Every structure is written in C-alpha cells, then in structure tokens.
Amino acid sequence: MYRPAIGRPRVLLVVSHPSVGAGLETILRLERRYEVRRAAKLADAVSWARSWPADLALVDALLLRGGTRADLGVPALVLAAGAGEGAAAEKYVDRPGGWVAKDAPSADLVSAVERLLTRPAEASAGSLALLAIGALLVVLLGLLIYLIWTAVA
Numbered sequence: 001m002y003r004p005a006i007g008r009p010r011v012l013l014v015v016s017h018p019s020v021g022a023g024l025e026t027i028l029r030l031e032r033r034y035e036v037r038r039a040a041k042l043a044d045a046v047s048w049a050r051s052w053p054a055d056l057a058l059v060d061a062l063l064l065r066g067g068t069r070a071d072l073g074v075p076a077l078v079l080a081a082g083a084g085e086g087a088a089a090e091k092y093v094d095r096p097g098g099w100v101a102k103d104a105p106s107a108d109l110v111s112a113v114e115r116l117l118t119r120p121a122e123a124s125a126g127s128l129a130l131l132a133i134g135a136l137l138v139v140l141l142g143l144l145i146y147l148i149w150t151a152v153a
Contacts, residue, residue, distance in 0.1 A: 049072040
C-alpha cells in the first residue's frame with residue numbers, strides 16, 4: 001500500500017469502552033500530529049491493521065485478557081491500570097512497545113506515543129554481514145602481526 005514520504009503518524013486506538021476511547025482519541029487529535037482510527041474490538045483492529053497501515057497501536061489491556069492475541073504488525077503500546085497488568089498484557093501483542101497508564105495525564109500519553117514512534121528500528125545483521133566483519137578482523141589482525149614482525153626484525 002502506498003504511503004506518502006511525509007505524513008502524520010497513524011495511530012490505531014483499540015479500546016472497547018466508548019467514553020475512554022473517545023477521550024483518548026480526543027487527546028491525540030488535539031495534538032494535530034496524528035491520524036487516529038479507533039476500533040472497539042480486537043478483531044476489527046486486526047482487520048484494519050491490514051488495510052490501514054498504522055505506525056503504532058494503543059491497545060487496552062482489558063481486550064487482551066484471557067490470552068487473546070493481537071497480531072497488528074506494528075509496535076503496540078498497552079493501556080493498563082498498572083505495571084503488573086501492563087507487563088502481563090504485553091505478552092499478547094506481536095510487537096510490544098511498553099505500557100502507559102489509562103489515567104495518565106495527556107502529556108504522559110503523548111510522550112509515550114512519541115517515544116515509541118521515534119524509537120530506532122531494530123535490525124539484525126545478516127549472516128553475510130557477519131562473515132564480512134569476521135574476514136575484515138582476520139585481515140586486520142594479520143596486518144598488525146606483520147607490522148610487529150617487520151618492526152622487530
């Protein structure tokens with residue numbers, strides 16, 4: 001799916017309670033930096049995540065109770081009542097990005113969203129890159145030994 005190079009970050013808000021969802025959506029919209037789409041059910045959120053490429057998801061921990069898995073394909077920030085609930089709920093999202101209190105001040109919510117959006121992407125080195133680094137180290141070590149041998153001899 002095409003995404004413009006410069007745009008507003010997309011936030012998928014997954015909250016079942018209408019008033020809580022509306023409040024969180026309002027906080028994010030007042031920032032005028034985010035595109036927000038809200039889902040009341042986890043199944044709807046998973047479906048939307050495939051057609052509307054979000055940059056992150058805010059997921060209510062209540063929706064993850066009972067081992068329900070959320071495979072959204074984007075970093076997910078869990079909305080929880082406390083650290084214990086947040087840590088337990090993070091196990092059920094495919095790309096956990098921490099948790100934030102449901103009743104957190106708006107500045108803390110926005111700060112958590114920004115921190116997750118600006119977190120560097122995790123990348124793992126491929127086997128070819130590791131092989132090249134190993135070969136380079138062997139060559140440099142050989143050169144160092146040669147220089148020491150010529151200096152002594």
